Amino acid sequence: MTAATPNTQLPDGALTRLEHYPVTFFAIGMGLLGLTLALRGAERAWDLTLPLSEIALVVSSLLMAVVAAGYLAKTIHMPSAVVAEWHHPVKIAFFPAISISTILLGTALLPLFPVAAAAIWLIGVSVQGGLSLAVIGSWISHRPFQTPHLSPAWFIPAVGNVLVPVAGVELGYVDLSWLFFSAGLVFWLVLLTLVMNRLVFHDPLPGRLVPTLTILIAPPAIAYVAWSHLVPDPGPFGQILLSLSYVFFLIVVTQAQRFRKIPFALSWWALSFPVAALSIASFVHAGETGSAAYRGLGTLVLVLLVAIIALLLVRTGKAIARKEICLPE
Template identity: 55%
Template sequence: MSTEPQTNPQAAPEFSRLAHFPVTFFAIVMGLMGLTLALHAGAPAMPVLEHASSLMLLIGAAAMVVIAMFYIAKSLRHGGMVIEEWHHPVKLAFFPTITISLLLLATATHPYQPVLAEYIWLIGVVGQGVLTIAVLSGWISHRSFQVGHLTPAWFIPAVGNVIVPVLGARMGYIETSWLFFSGGMLFWIVLLTLVMNRLIFHDPIVARLFPTMVILIAPPAVAFLAYVSMTGEVDGFARILLNAGYIFAALVLAQVPRLAKLPFALSWWALSFPIAALSIASFRFAQLDGSRFHQNIGLFLLLILVIVVVGLVGRTGRAIARGEICVPE
C-alpha cells in the first residue's frame, strides 16, 4: 500500500485560488461603499437616490462580509501568503483598505443605526491607526524600495486617516478627528511630492497598476469632506482642497485614452472610490454654499460612478468565471 499522502485533484485548484486571494479585493468594498455614500449625498437633489443608497449599503456590507471571510480563511490556511503580501512593495499599501472599508461602512450605516455605526467606527479607527504606523514602519524599514514600486496606491493609508473625521467629528470625536486629519494631510503632502517626482522623472507606471492614477483624486476630495465636517463651514482652505480634487480629476481625464486600452485587473477598482469621493465633496459644497453648479457636478460624477461600478462588477464577475483572478502573479 502506498504511504504517499492522498490529495483531491478537484479540491486542489480551489485551494490554490484561496492562497492567491489578494488583499486588493477590499478595494471592491471601498468602491461599493463609496457609491452608497454618493447616492446618499445626492438624495437632497433627487430623493429617489435614498432608496438606491439603502440597497447599495446592503450589497456593500454583504460583499465586505464575503471578502473578509475569504481573506480570514486565507490567513488561517495560508498565513505565509499573507506575510508575503505584507512584504510586497506594492500590495503593502492596500492593507489599510480593510480598515477603510470599516470606516466607510460605519459612515454609511450611521443614518440608520447610529449606535452600531459608532462601534464599527471605533474598530476601524483603532485598526487604521495600527495599520498606518505598521505600513509607514514597513516603508522606512531596512528594505530597499525601488522607484518603480511607488504608485498613487501609496496614498491609501493617508486617505484612510482623513476618512476618520468625516463621521468622527459628527459623533463628537473632535480631537481624534484632528489627530488623524493631521497625520493624513502630512503624509499626503510627502507622498504627493514623491509620486509626482516618480511620474515625471522615471519610467511610466506599468499597465497593470496604471489605473491607480485615479487615486490622485481621493486625498484632496476626502480631506475637503473631513475639514468641513470638523469646521462646519467652507473657507479658503476648504476651497483649495475641493479644487485640487477637480484639478487631479482633469489630469486623470487626460489619461482616459490610455486607460481604455489596458486589460482588466483588480486595480481597475481604483477608479470607483475617488470618483465617489469627488461626487460627495461636490454635493457637500453645494449644500453648504448653495451652489447649483456644484450640485450638477455632483450629479454628473454620480452618473459616471454608477456606470463605472456597473462595468467593474460585470468585468470582475467575468474574470472570476474565467479564472483570471486569484492566480499567481
C-alpha cells in the same frame, strides 16, 4: 512549494486560489460603499425619497462580507501567503483598504443604526491607526524600496486617515478626528511630491498600476469632506481642497486613453472610490454654499461613478467565471 502548509480539509485547487486571493479585493468594498455615500449625498442634494442609498448599502455590505470572509480564510489556511503579501513592495499599500472599508461601513450605517455604526467605526479607526503606523514604519525601515515600487496606491493609508472625521465628529471623537486628519494631510503632501516625481521623471507605471492614477483624486476630495465636518465654514482652504480634487480629476481624464490598452485586473477597482469621493465632496459643497453648479457637477460625477461600477462588476464577474482571478503573478 506552497506558501504555507496546506490544510487537508480544502482541495488543492481551492488552496491554490486562496493563496493568491489578493488584499486588493477590499477595493471593491471601498468603491461600493463610496457609491452608497454618493447616492446619499444626491438624495439630500435633490431632496429625493427613493431609498437608492439603502439598497446600495445592503449590496455593499453583503459583498464586503464575502470579500472579508475570503481573506479571513486565506489568513487562517495560508498565513504565510498573507505575510508574503505584506512584504510585497506594492501590495503593502493596499492593506489599509481593509480598515478604510470598515470606516466607510460605519459611516454609511450611522444615520440608520448609530450604535452598531459607532462600534464598527471604532474598530475601523483602531485598525487604520495600527496599519498606518505599520505601513509607514515599513516604508522608512531598512527595506530596499525602489522608485518603480512607488505609485498612487501609496496614498491609500493617507486617505484612510483623512476619512476619520467624516463620522468621527458626529460621534463626538473630535480630538481623535483632528489627529487622524492632521496625519493624513501631512503624509498626503509628502507622498504627493514623491509620486509626482516618480510619474514625471521615471518609467511609466506598469499596466496593472495605471488605474491607480485615479487615486490622485481621493485625498483632497475626502479631505474637503472631512474639513467641512471639522470647521463651521470650510472657507478658502476648503475651496482649495475641492478645487484640487477637480484638477486631479482633469489630469486623470487626460490619461484615460491609457486605460483602454491594459487588460482587466482587480486594480481597476481603484477607479471607483476616488470618483465617489469627488461626487460626495461636490454634494457637500453644494449643501454648504447652496451652489446649483456644484450640485450639478456632483450629479454628473455620480452618473460617471455608476457607469464605472457597473462596468467593474460585469468585468469582475466575467473574470471570476473564467477563473482569471486569484492566479499566480
